[in-house]
Amino acid sequence: MSDFARNRKALHDFDIEETYEAGIALTGPEVKSVREGRANLRESYVRVRNGEVFLVGAHISPYKNATNVPQEPTRDRKLLLHRKEIDRLAGKSQEERKTIIPLRLYPKNGLVKLEIAVASRKRQYDKRREIAKKTAQREIERAMKERLRR
Incomplete structure (x- = not known):
């Protein structure tokens, strides 16, 4: 089965x-909404507060058939x-230029799981370098394919 949100x-x-798999505490209507694919992880992040970990800024649209809640x-x-994972995440999030971000929501054994990652923000020149590298690789593959056709 595919991911609910990426x-x-x-x-x-x-x-x-580093990546971690975390369970997520959702209400019943939220679970149904996530299963319909109505979740958005863009602009969201993970925060460690008082020894607990929270997903902040993720948007899960209200489930339309649950009107009384x-x-x-x-x-x-x-x-x-x-607990060990929480402590490790708390330590990593205190490091400079490190943040914890959600990568995807996915099903596992009937439950909704969230893949989170410790990451550092790329600088603009890193992004440009990566794009140039991908373009060069694409050109090489295109040339090899063209050469094999002859």
Whole structure:
């Protein structure tokens, strides 16, 4: 089964160092909305507060068939991790230029899981260098393919 939501921009803007799998505390209507693919991880991040980990800024659209329950689309959602992982994330997030970002929401054994990563923001010249490298690789592959055709 495919992912419920991906943060594609994160792979472009950040260098990923470590990834973790976290459970996410959602209400019933939020789970249904996520399964419909109505979640957005863009512009969201993970924050460690008082020994707990929260997903901040993620948008999960209200489930339209749940009218009696008030739903807040951008509320902070608690992430479920082991204590060692939380301590490691807290230490990493204190380092300079390090941040914790969500990468994707996906199903696992009937549950909704969130893949998070410790990452450092790419600088503009790093992005340009990466684009140039991809372009050069594409040109090489194109030339090889053309040569094999002859």
